[in-house]
Amino acid sequence: NAGVMQNPRHLVRRRGQEARLRCSPMKGHSHVYWYRQLPEEGLKFMVYLQKENIIDESGMPKERFSAEFPKEGPSILRIQQVVRGDSAAYFCASSPPVSSYNEQFFGPGTRLTVL
């Protein structure tokens, strides 16, 4: 299966701990996007990355959140010192490098619960 992969699927953290969410794009895709979804809310864009580059991080909170997409390995969304308000579903999507229209394909998501 060459779909977008995310792990872990469920993550429980206590307030103040760190959360690391991983995303491997579809085979052949080089563009990765992270979104956050709260219950009954739409998808909120967080960050857009290409290999070793952050293209658009306009949706990232200024503090505690960071993202990377290294030359080797998955993209990682890192949340430091988590708070209860960080509890949400975090989705990763990828799109192919030659697409003109930026159609994005989503992974299964990571459900983060902060106790």
Added chain:
Amino acid sequence: QKEVEQNSGPLSVPEGAIASLNCTYSDRGSQSFFWYRQYSGKSPELIMFIYSNGDKEDGRFTAQLNKASQYVSLLIRDSQPSDSATYLCAGGGMNRDDKIIFGKGTRLHILP
């Protein structure tokens, strides 16, 4: 602030009828539009995208785009109970690297 607006629903449609989902967008520069289906507790699944004025058909689904009115719609013919889900409308910018803006989604219930 670029926005994509959808009626949250729920929209209830009898099985076998046509379900019509609507979406408006604020950014006149948007060039491409996407419809995603999301089952409860699952991730969004791309079902259609459209970038030219007019209709685009794929099986039981038809996407319609009217750039002058800044309006996008999705028609589902011969609705099935398995079509019950939340449908997310999304709009892209003028450039390939512009982020996609998602609406909050419309919940669709197909009544058996």
